[in-house]
Every structure is written in structure tokens, then in C-alpha cells.
Amino acid sequence: MDYQFPSLPYAFNALEPHIDAQTMEIHYTKHHKTYFDKFVAAIKETESNGKSLEEIFANVSKLPMAVRNHGGGLFNHTMFWESMSPNGGGAPAGQLADAINAKYGSFEDFKTKFNDAAANRFGSGWAWLSVKADNSLCVCSSANQDNPLMDTSDCPATPILGLDVWEHAYYLKFQNRRPEYISAFWNVVNWSVIEARYNSIVK
């Protein structure tokens, strides 16, 4: 397969005022694009060229660091854009809502757990809501551009919601105030997409 740089599913300013247009533009056209370009260059040098990102992550420990870093950066950001919407926010419904309530007690308790994971990730990284092999939910965080699909992960699972907590994701608008960025993020989460991911895994 040829690797494609995905289009952003909305305008740069679509998530205002929660995520500002300048951040979105630089994040997508510079950071994400650079991960894509560097991943394509790095994977070409390996026998895994053409494989899906999921297959690559399952063996990423045996591949060059550039594949792990930039492949992660490519996948994580694509998933991140799709997880947000100008009409987002609110709370999940259906099976996912039931699973969240069963596991965390309530949606608010889940949010607190996810917020802690995102706020406590030291340095650059991501916070995740994922589905484990036994179909149970888990919240964790990963360093840099790692993700729970990688065979290097200490919380292996299939992510359904990821939040970028690299400083580049929020510094222009929120500077050192990462918790404010995390709070703002909940206003743009596209729960119907997250629910569809969940349903397709546990079906």
C-alpha cells in the first residue's frame, strides 16, 4: 500500500475557541506532515515498507527508532483529528457509555482519570482511552509518539481516543497551563466516532 497523508476533516479554525486556528494549522501542516514525510522515508529502508501501520506497530521494537517515532506521529495525529469535531463535546452514548459507567463509575469519574493521565505525563506524549484484548477499557499515557498498539507499550490495547499533550498541541494558546487545554478538549471530542471505534472492536 501507498501511505497517504490524510486530509484534515475540518477547517483550521473549526475548533475555535477551544483549539485555536494557528495551532491547528501548524500542528497539521508542519508537525503532522513532517511525521508523515519522515515515516515514509524511514519505512522505505525496511522490509516492512507497504505494511499497514497496525502491522508495523505490532513489531515496532524490531524496526529503526525513526519508524517508531514518525510512524507513531503519523498514526496518532490522524486519529486525533478524527476524534475531534466542531460539533463535539457532550458525553458518549450507547455501549461505550455503559462500558465507561461500569468501569469508572460515571462519565465524570472517567474524565478525572483521563485528565490525570494527560496532566501527569511528564514531557511529551499522549493520553489514551483504549480497549484491551479482553474488551475491557483502560486509560493510560505514553511517551513521545508511542501508542498502545506498539509492542513496546506497557499498556497494550487498541486506542479509541487519544489526546496529544506535547507542548506544541497547546502552547500558543495555553502556554504552561496544560490542564486548561485538557478541559477545553472535552468540548470538541467527537463521541460518535469514538463510539463507532468501540463498537467495531467489541462487536
Add this chain to the structure above:
Amino acid sequence: MKKILVYFIVLMAIPFALKAQQEPFHKFAPLPYAYDALEPYIDKMTMEIHYDKHHRAYYNNFMAAMKGTELEKTPMLSIFANISTQPVAIRNNAGGYWNHEMFWNCMKPNGGGTPSGKLGDAITSTFGSFDNFKKQFAEAGVKRFGSGWVWLVVGKDGKLFISSTPNQDNPLMNIAEQPGTPVFCLDVWEHAYYLKYQNKRGDYINAWWNVVNWDFAQKLYAEALEKK
């Protein structure tokens, strides 16, 4: 009258004596220059947030994490030499506290140029030329993936080398891949440059050479050699 004067002086001195007693062993040092002193290379807003928010938060978190432990009176170098035995909150925040203080001193208004003296000679002999050193140091900065630091370090053998560390680690920590005594450092966390340079870390590093304080690096280099 004389007696009253003595009482008065003693009374006046009490708050100062108390303050001295309360002064912590680990101090949050003032920034050695104004926030706008490194313009246009490092902008005022970045300096202010970097010092007053990030650096101060590391300091406060470090103080909170070690409260009531013997670390409150332990020199930083000893803490780093045994950092593997400490909780990760100590490692992260002690590193963030110490690294930033060193970083402020590695810069000054009207800085830049080239190092002279023994450090200049050592850089030339180790890296071939000052330009080669700059190239390798900048490359280490651009290549550090995620958050971290670049260091010019004196190794156990007294020789110079360049290394980079993730997050707030440093070469003094006993968990460092390349341990040694740092004499010069560069912060490559995005918060160090994002407001002015955004994704262009390379531009930040290029600009940074204009404000480096070689006198300070020179001093640390001489001290590091003396300890050998």
C-alpha cells in the same frame, strides 16, 4: 537610654534572624538578567513564562516532593548521584530545577562569539573546529525526539563530549547513558521556543548561539578539570 537602644536593636533583628533560619537550603535563584535582555533571539514572553512558571513550578514541586526528607539539606550533586533511588517526582523536578538555573547562566545579553582559553582549545582539539562543534551540538538538539536537553560534558577522562538527555534528566544523574560534568546546556523542550519559533527548533538553536555565555561555560570547565 543605652539599654533601650540595645533592646530596640535586638527586637528589630528578630525578623531577620527568623528569616535566615527559614531560608531553604535549596533556593530559587533570581534570573540573572531582565526578561527582555535576550531579545530578539529569545523573546521576553518566553523568558517570563519559562522562568516564572515552568522553572518555578519545578522548584515548588521539588520542594514539595522532598518535604521532610534529608534531601532538604542534601547538595544537588549528591541527589543526582543517587537519583535512581528516588521517586520519579524527585528526578523530574530536581532536574527541572537545576537544569534551568544552569541554562539561565549559560546565556547573557551581548553573548555569543566563540569560547577562548582552555575551553576554546579543548573544543577545537576535540571537535576539529568551533564550527564542527556547533554543528554537532545543534544536530543533537534537533535530533532529541520529544522533550529534553543538549549538553557539553566533561567525562571521567577529562575529555569533552556532546550528549542529549530526555525530559529533565542530566549527565550528573546516575541513570545517565553518558555520565559526566556538564559545562554548557541547551533546553530543547518546546516550551523553550514555541511562542517565537513554533515547529522550527533549528531556527531557535541558530538564534541561541547569539546569546550564549562562554565565560560561564569556561568557568565550569575549569572547575570540572580541577576536580579530576
